[in-house]
Amino acid sequence: MSNDTDTDDDPRRDGGSESPAETPASREEDAAERTGESTEPTEDASDGAPSGKAQQTGEGTDDEQTVDEHGEDAAEDTSTQSADDLDDEYGLEDDLGSEVEADIRDEFDEDDLLGGLDIDSTAEISIPDELVDHVIGQDEARDIVKKAAKQRRHVMMIGSPGTGKSMLAKAMSHLLPKEDLQDVLVYHNPDDGNEPKVRTVPAGKGEQIIDAHKEEARKRNQLRTFLMLIIVAIILGYTLITGASLLLGIIAAVAVYILFRYTQRGSDAMIPNMIVNAADQTQAPFEDATGAHAGALLGDVRHDPFQSGGMETPSHDRVEPGAIHKANKGVLFVDEINTLDIRSQQKLMTAIQEGEFSITGQSERSSGAMVQTEPVPCDFIMIAAGNRDALENMHPALRSRIKGYGYEVFMDDTIEDTPEMRRKYIRFIAQEVEKDGRLPHFTPEAAKEVVLEAKRRSGRKGHLTLLFRNLGGLVRVAGDIARAEDKEFTEREDVLQAKKRSRSIEQQLADTYIERRKDYELTVADGDVVGRVNGLAVMGEDSGIMLPVMAEVAPAQGGGQVIATGKLQEMAEESVQNVSAIIKKFSDVDLSEKDVHIQFVQAGQQGVDGDSASITVATAVISALEDIPVRQDLAMTGSLSVRGDVLPVGGVTHKIEAAAKSGIETIIIPKANEQDVMIEDEYEEMVEIVPVSNISEVLDVALAGETEKDSLVDRLKSITGQALDPQVGQAGSNPSPQ
Numbered sequence: 001m002s003n004d005t006d007t008d009d010d011p012r013r014d015g016g017s018e019s020p021a022e023t024p025a026s027r028e029e030d031a032a033e034r035t036g037e038s039t040e041p042t043e044d045a046s047d048g049a050p051s052g053k054a055q056q057t058g059e060g061t062d063d064e065q066t067v068d069e070h071g072e073d074a075a076e077d078t079s080t081q082s083a084d085d086l087d088d089e090y091g092l093e094d095d096l097g098s099e100v101e102a103d104i105r106d107e108f109d110e111d112d113l114l115g116g117l118d119i120d121s122t123a124e125i126s127i128p129d130e131l132v133d134h135v136i137g138q139d140e141a142r143d144i145v146k147k148a149a150k151q152r153r154h155v156m157m158i159g160s161p162g163t164g165k166s167m168l169a170k171a172m173s174h175l176l177p178k179e180d181l182q183d184v185l186v187y188h189n190p191d192d193g194n195e196p197k198v199r200t201v202p203a204g205k206g207e208q209i210i211d212a213h214k215e216e217a218r219k220r221n222q223l224r225t226f227l228m229l230i231i232v233a234i235i236l237g238y239t240l241i242t243g244a245s246l247l248l249g250i251i252a253a254v255a256v257y258i259l260f261r262y263t264q265r266g267s268d269a270m271i272p273n274m275i276v277n278a279a280d281q282t283q284a285p286f287e288d289a290t291g292a293h294a295g296a297l298l299g300d301v302r303h304d305p306f307q308s309g310g311m312e313t314p315s316h317d318r319v320e321p322g323a324i325h326k327a328n329k330g331v332l333f334v335d336e337i338n339t340l341d342i343r344s345q346q347k348l349m350t351a352i353q354e355g356e357f358s359i360t361g362q363s364e365r366s367s368g369a370m371v372q373t374e375p376v377p378c379d380f381i382m383i384a385a386g387n388r389d390a391l392e393n394m395h396p397a398l399r400s401r402i403k404g405y406g407y408e409v410f411m412d413d414t415i416e417d418t419p420e421m422r423r424k425y426i427r428f429i430a431q432e433v434e435k436d437g438r439l440p441h442f443t444p445e446a447a448k449e450v451v452l453e454a455k456r457r458s459g460r461k462g463h464l465t466l467l468f469r470n471l472g473g474l475v476r477v478a479g480d481i482a483r484a485e486d487k488e489f490t491e492r493e494d495v496l497q498a499k500k501r502s503r504s505i506e507q508q509l510a511d512t513y514i515e516r517r518k519d520y521e522l523t524v525a526d527g528d529v530v531g532r533v534n535g536l537a538v539m540g541e542d543s544g545i546m547l548p549v550m551a552e553v554a555p556a557q558g559g560g561q562v563i564a565t566g567k568l569q570e571m572a573e574e575s576v577q578n579v580s581a582i583i584k585k586f587s588d589v590d591l592s593e594k595d596v597h598i599q600f601v602q603a604g605q606q607g608v609d610g611d612s613a614s615i616t617v618a619t620a621v622i623s624a625l626e627d628i629p630v631r632q633d634l635a636m637t638g639s640l641s642v643r644g645d646v647l648p649v650g651g652v653t654h655k656i657e658a659a660a661k662s663g664i665e666t667i668i669i670p671k672a673n674e675q676d677v678m679i680e681d682e683y684e685e686m687v688e689i690v691p692v693s694n695i696s697e698v699l700d701v702a703l704a705g706e707t708e709k710d711s712l713v714d715r716l717k718s719i720t721g722q723a724l725d726p727q728v729g730q731a732g733s734n735p736s737p738q
C-alpha cells in the first residue's frame, strides 16, 4: 500500500507531458514575443494562455499546434478526449487496484454498505499513487483538471467548501511536467540600481551560479584582505621606522581598513539573489494564494532603513517573489477569489496575460517602491475557486480570462449511491487514515457506519454526500477516540460516539433548546388542544427543532387581519391566505371578517424559514375556526399550495429526529419528501412517519374528535379534489424548499 502523494518520481506521469518544451534558454525570446503580442488588448488566444507561447499539445496527436488565433474557446478542441484516454496517457488508475476487488459483483444490494468489499479492515484497501485519483466523485472536475494540465488551461471551480477544490488543484500540479521548472535569479543592475535584472535558468543551475559568484567574491575578498593587510603593515612600519606620529599612522591604517570594507560590500553586491529555487522540487509547484495580500501575491521589495553611507542593502537583494512567481510552471490556486481586492485581481489578470510580472515594493512609503525589477516569469496555471457568490463579486475581466482560456466547473454536493461509490468511500476512509498517519484503520462495521452517515448527510435518497472535509472530520474524531483507547482498529462504537461529538454548533444549540423546553414543560407531546399544532423547522443546515404554532380566530373590528409577531408576520399571512381559499369553499365562515392571531411559540426568529410551516399554520387556523382539537403527540412539516396540496420541504430527516427527541410519536411529512428520510436507527422505533399529499390527509391524521373531524375531512376531500388526483402533492414541487 502506498500513499505517496507529496513526493512522486513516477515516470509515468511524465509520459503525458507533451506540453511545449519551453526551454529556459528560449524563455527570454518568448517573453519578448509575448510582450509584442500582449500589446493587443483584445482577448486573443495568445495573450491569456497560461503557457505564454500559447502552444498546446495537439489533440489525439503528439504534434504541437498553435492555438486558434481567434481565441475560439480553444478548450473545446480536446473535449472529445475521454477521461479514460487521458487516464491511459497519464497511466492513471481509477479503481481500488486491490485484489479484494476481484470478486465484487456490482448488483446493488441496499444493505451492503461496503459495496461488495470483503475486508477485515480498511488497511487492506490500496490507495492509488496519484493524488488526482484520490478524488472521489467530481468526475467532471477531475476530467477537466486532467485536460487542463495537459493543455495548460486555467480552471475555475465553484462549489461548496470541502468538496475537493484545492485537492484537485494540488493534484493538477502533480500532473505537470517537472522538467520545465526554472530557477529565477535577480541581479544587480550597474546602470540602474533601482531596476534589478532578472534571469531564468534551468532548475538546479541557480545554486551553481550563486556558488560560483560566492566563490569569486570570496577569492576577491581574500586578495583584498591580503592587500589591505600589506598596506596597513606598510603604514604602521613606516610610522615606526620614521618615528612619525603613531596616532596618525593608526588613523591612516583604520581609514584604509574602512575603505576596503566599503568596497568589499560592493563586490558582495554582485552575488545574485535567487528568488525562485526549483532545484529540490520533485514536482511542479503548487502555490495557494488564498487570502494573500498584494505583496505575498505579486512580490515585494523590502524597505531599506539604511539607504546610503555604504550600509544599504542592494535593491536586488531586497526583492521577494510573490505566489505568482513561485507558481511559475506550476499551479496558482486562489480560493474565495472574490475576496481578493480588485487591484490585486487586476494585476493578476496582467500576470496571466503576460506570463511575467515585474516585482516592485507594494508599500508606497517604503524605499522598496522605487525599485522595479525587469519582468519576472510567472507562467502558471490558475485555479480559481469559490462558493456560488464568488461569481458575483469576482472581477468580470478576470473571470472572462479564465472562461475564455480555460474551463469552468461546478462541484457536485452529492453523488449517486452505487456499490462502486461505496467502495470508494471505504477507500476514502483508508486515504484519510493514511494521510493522518496516526489513526487506527477502520473495521468493516465502523466503515459501514461512515458510509451510512455519508448517505444521511446527502439529504437525498439514493445519494452520498460529497462534502468530504466534514466526513473526514468524522473519520478523524472516530480514529482519535479509538487511538485514545489504544485500540488496534477504529470500531463502530467509536464512529457512533464521534457522530455525537462532531455535532455542529446548530445541532448542539438545538439539543440544548429541546432539553430546556422539556425543563419548562413547554413541549406538549400528548393530549388534544384546539388551535395548537407542533410544527417542525430547521436550524443551520443539519439540525431540526420543534416549534409549536398557536392560532386563535376572533371577530374582526372592521376588516379582518392576520396578526403575528416580528418577521414571521409575512409568513403567517401567506399561510393564512393559502388556506383561506380552501376554507372559503368548505365553510360558511368568511376569514376576511375575522382577525386571525398566529403565535409561533418561543420561536424567536430562528428556525422558521420559507414556508415549511404553512401546513402547520393552516391546521392551527382550521382547528381554531372549527373548534376541533389537534393531537399533540403529533408534529408536522410541509408547504401548502392554494389548492390544498402539500409540497416538499427541506431538512425532513433532521426535523423528524428533533420531533422524536421531543417525545412526538407521529410525524406528518410531504409525500414527495418520503424518499429523503434517512433517520438514525435509534429513532426508527420511536416514531411513525405519515407521508401526505393533501391538506385533507393532514387533518385526517392530526385532528382529534372523530365525528366533527370526519365531516370536516369529507368536506375538504370533496373540494380539494384529492381523491381525483392523488399525485397532486408532488406536482410543482419546489426544488429547494426549506
Ligand SMILES: Nc1ncnc2c1ncn2[C@@H]1O[C@H](COP(=O)(O)OP(=O)(O)OP(=O)(O)O)[C@@H](O)[C@H]1O
Pocket: 134, 135, 136, 137, 138, 160, 161, 162, 163, 164, 165, 166, 167, 168, 335, 385, 428, 432, 466, 467, 468, 469, 470, 472
Ligand atoms: N472529492 C474528494 N475526494 C476525496 N477526498 C476529498 C474530496 N474532497 C475533499 N476531500 C478531503 O477533504 C479535504 C479538504 O478538501 P479541499 O481542501 O480540497 O476542499 P475545498 O473544496 O478546497 O474546500 P474550501 O473551498 O473550503 O477550501 C481534502 O484534503 C480531502 O482529504
